[in-house]
Amino acid sequence: xxxxxxxxxxxxxxxxxxxxxxxxxxxxxxxxxxxxxxxxxxxxxxxxxxxxxxxxxxxxxxxxxxxxxxxxxxxxxxxxxxxxxxxxxxxxxxxxxxxxxxxxxxxxxxxxxxxxxxxxxxxxxxxxxxxxxxxxxxxxxxxxxxxxxxxxxxxxxxxxxxxxxxxxxxxxxxxxxxxxxxxxxxxxxxxxxxxxxxxxxxxxxxxxxxxxxxxxxxxxxxxxxxxxxxxxxxxxxxxxxxxxxxxxxxxxxxxxxxxxxxxxxxxxxxxxxxxxxxxxxxxxxxxxxxxxxxxxxxxxxxxxxxxxxxx
Amino acid sequence: xxxxxxxxxxxxxxxxxxxxxxxxxxxxxxxxxxxxxxxxxxxxxxxxxxxxxxxxxxxxxxxxxxxxxxxxxxxxxxxxxxxxxxxxxxxxxxx
Numbered sequence: 001x002x003x004x005x006x007x008x009x010x011x012x013x014x015x016x017x018x019x020x021x022x023x024x025x026x027x028x029x030x031x032x033x034x035x036x037x038x039x040x041x042x043x044x045x046x047x048x049x050x051x052x053x054x055x056x057x058x059x060x061x062x063x064x065x066x067x068x069x070x071x072x073x074x075x076x077x078x079x080x081x082x083x084x085x086x087x088x089x090x091x092x093x094x095x096x097x098x099x100x101x102x103x104x105x106x107x108x109x110x111x112x113x114x115x116x117x118x119x120x121x122x123x124x125x126x127x128x129x130x131x132x133x134x135x136x137x138x139x140x141x142x143x144x145x146x147x148x149x150x151x152x153x154x155x156x157x158x159x160x161x162x163x164x165x166x167x168x169x170x171x172x173x174x175x176x177x178x179x180x181x182x183x184x185x186x187x188x189x190x191x192x193x194x195x196x197x198x199x200x201x202x203x204x205x206x207x208x209x210x211x212x213x214x215x216x217x218x219x220x221x222x223x224x225x226x227x228x229x230x231x232x233x234x235x236x237x238x239x240x241x242x243x244x245x246x247x248x249x250x251x252x253x254x255x256x257x258x259x260x261x262x263x264x265x266x267x268x269x270x271x272x273x274x275x276x277x278x279x280x281x282x283x284x285x286x287x288x289x290x291x292x293x294x295x296x297x298x299x300x301x302x303x304x305x306x307x308x309x310x311x
Numbered sequence: 312x313x314x315x316x317x318x319x320x321x322x323x324x325x326x327x328x329x330x331x332x333x334x335x336x337x338x339x340x341x342x343x344x345x346x347x348x349x350x351x352x353x354x355x356x357x358x359x360x361x362x363x364x365x366x367x368x369x370x371x372x373x374x375x376x377x378x379x380x381x382x383x384x385x386x387x388x389x390x391x392x393x394x395x396x397x398x399x400x401x402x403x404x405x406x
Contacts (some may be wrong), residue, residue, distance in 0.1 A: 023376045069356075076353050083337045086319070092339060149336070156357070295341075299316055302341040 013214050018144040021087040029213050034088050035104070036215065037146055041081035042099045042106035046280050048074045050114040051123060059117060063167075067120060070160050077153045084145040100285050108266065109192050111274030118171055118178075118185035124164015126186075126193040126231065132157050133227045134197065134218075142214035169238040179239075186235070187243040194258075195266045197224040228256050319368040320346040322353075324360035332364055340365075 005024050012019065019025055048071050055071065058064035082092055098104035109127055114120070135157065139150045171182040198204055198220040210216040218226075228247075235242050246259035268274070317339045323332040335354045340346035346365040355363070374382050390396050399406055 020376060022373065072356070076356065079338070079353055080336055083319075086337075092317075152336075295317065298341040298345065305342065 013142050018147060019142055020144045028209065030088050032210060032215060033143055033146065034085055034090055037081055037085045038095050038098065039105050041078045041085060042104055043110065044074045044078035044081060046106045046110045046284065049280055049283055050110055051120060053114050054117060054120050066163055070163060073156050073160065080149040080152055084149045087145045096288065100281060102272065105270065107196055108269040108274060109196050110280060111269050111276045112192055113275050116181050116185060118168070118181040121164045121167030121171060121182065122185040122189040124160050125168050126189050128157060128160040128164060129231060130193045130196045130227050132161060133223050137218040137223060140217045165234065168240065172238045172240050183240055186240050190243050191261060194224060194261055225255055228258055232256050317341055320365040321368050321371055322350040323364040324354055325362040326360055328361050337368060
């Protein structure tokens with residue numbers, strides 16, 4: 001019986017149809033989705049912190065308004081993705097608990113500190129740029145709610161990347177100090193941005209089923225290459241140098257060759273030893289605990305006003 | 312703990328006046344007013360709508376995907392519901 005169901009399920013995927021919450025799906029497909037989508041949601045939520053760090057110190061009112069809008073978007077993207085995860089039969093509080101206890105991961109990039117205003121540029125340009133490459137590919141993922149969330153997110157995300165690139169381009173055309181800050185920021189964020197795509201396909205524990213089930217639509221290495229190809233030209237245009245001596249145009253493959261990523265650093269940060277791992281989770285836990293009375297009060301109010309009827 | 316009791320609401324947005332409402336996603340909220348406000352903050356930050364409906368997720372009734380074939384098969388053999396089924400003279404205009 002299960003075998004037949006699995007065959008029907010795979011046929012549906014192969015035919016390019018979407019899987020919806022009430023459809024039968026293999027347990028492993030459900031688990032893979034919960035892991036992947038929640039990790040994505042947590043990344044959006046934790047990703048608010050490195051940028052939130054600079055809201056009060058934004059150099060102009062315009063920059064401040066834009067940054068606030070961007071951080072608010074990240075919150076929204078986290079919520080779209082939590083909604084999509086909840087359709088798989090897990091509750092919001094379970095998801096939050098998994099984040100706070102470290103059972104669920106989020107993108108390691110957010111464990112790096114934001115040291116200067118130029119980092120707001122580098123994050124928008126590189127981190128959101130890398131995320132967009134990944135998210136554009138995920139619009140075609142086989143799970144309906146995830147795909148719909150991705151379509152919505154992609155529409156909103158492109159302003160983020162332009163906002164970052166604008167900051168970088170202003171600074172690299174500014175005073176020598178500003179140029180130096182922009183280059184320093186690129187130097188610090190370039191490699192972590194490449195790590196965002198995950199391990200090489202040959203070393204990735206999750207790639208094969210994810211491709212067969214069309215959860216992922218591009219491999220880690222392919223998506224990383226796409227990002228490098230796009231970004232090198234953008235850096236050239238504003239006079240910044242990618243910090244990779246091995247970076248070179250390859251006329252045969254028609255792609256840029258680039259140096260090897262420091263995977264030791266990658267796994268160190270994944271395993272909790274990055275600069276800000278503890279701080280990020282502590283902030284989340286504290287904000288959540290401190291907000292508890294608000295949730296309780298709202299529930300009490302709803303009960304008093306006849307199960308939530310508007311007055 | 313308390314999140315478990317905060318219900319989910321499905322959000323429907325009318326993209327412009329006169330258009331059909333479309334499902335956008337869901338929000339968590341303790342009452343109708345909060346559900347509307349959360350839906351506005353989450354789904355219409357870029358003027359995506361002229362009106363929002365919210366309805367508690369538990370109140371949505373859905374057909375079952377497993378019964379899809381039998382549930383919809385009454386419509387399978389009624390080609391006469393389409394205008395192309397009827398042969399009329401090409402000279403007859405305005406049909």
